[in-house]
Amino acid sequence: MDWYLTTSEAKQKLLTIIDEVEEGDQVIITKHGVPKAVIVNFEQLQTLKAVTRLWQDPEALRAMRLSLDEVKQRKTLKLSGAPIVKRILTAARKKGLLRG
Helix, strand or coil: CEEEEEHHHHHHCHHHHHHHHHCCCEEEEEECCEEEEEECCHHHHHHHHHHHHHHHCHHHHHHHHHHHHHHHCCCCCCCCCCCCHHHHHHHHHHHCCCCC
16 A cells, blocks of 8 residues: 655654555655655565566566567466476476477
């Protein structure tokens, strides 16, 4: 859930804000009615940074597009249990995704 607070409200409620963002909320801080800053939990920030880096990397973007095409073509595996290499190879061979 997004919260909108003025800068003065944010100063008064800082500890409450920290508790709320730990639970997944985002707090948008406004100044004169205009959004100026956002407080998110640290894990969300790290995820956003990682995704941003991936979207800026042409090789990673190419790999994501290839993966999406493979999903659309049903070139995926469904496994039960731990994804052990031998089990992955056996399933891939049965589905015709791998030769040898």
